[in-house]
Amino acid sequence: MDDDVFVSLTELGAAGRETVREIFEEAFEPWDRDSFDALLRRAEASEARTLVLCEGSVPVGLATLSWPGPEGWTYLEYLAVDAARRGGGVGGRLWRGVVERLPAEAPRMVMEIHDPAGAPAASAEREIRERRQRFYERLGAVALPVRGYVMPGRDEPPTAYPGLLLAWSPDGRLPSGDEVLRIVRSLHRNAYGLPAGHPFTAAVLSNQGPHRTV
Secondary structure: OOOEEEEEHHHOOHHHHHHHHHHHHHHOOHHHOOOHHHHHHHHHOOOOEEEEEEEOOEEEEEEEEEOOOOOOEEEEEEEEEOHHHOOOOHHHHHHHHHHHOOOOOOOEEEEEEEOHHHOOOOOHHHHHHHHHHHHHHHOOOEEOOOOOOEEEOOOOOOOEEEEEEEEEOOOOOOOOOHHHHHHHHHHHHHHOOOOOOOHHHHHHHHHOOOOOOO
């Protein structure tokens, strides 16, 4: 849309930030996200960037990016759209804004979703997860062949949630082999704060073959 405006979270005033908070907290369960205040602190400290899509002056979606991965990969931590505007193309516009603003040194993205197979068949949660996977795949993301991938929860102590690791590249080049394993290690360590050798990471790596170690 011609009136799309992309701004950083830190550029918004109090009212705009409150709208973004509402979008963020509605889209993700507490165990599946940082607090909004933590998200804002990370943006202010340049530890991550939250890009906000506005229609005119009204925020309608957000995407949080960080750079924990090796070899030029950006991590798409969160992508969320105002519930009232889902299904109307806002997510695709937000994605395009993210792609256009990827740093030159990290022009490829990895992202995680909860594994649809981890929810009961024909359940509402299964449909939500399948819809998210279809969304990313329509935009060119591909699920990587990481057996038994888990997403550490934000609960305490953290729970290992079955997940899928997806990747997107402007030239279609996807990670493979040891590069995938380095991305897994880096995400668990830098995005989730797990120490080297954590059981979650060790279990994922061991699922890739007996020669894989943390």
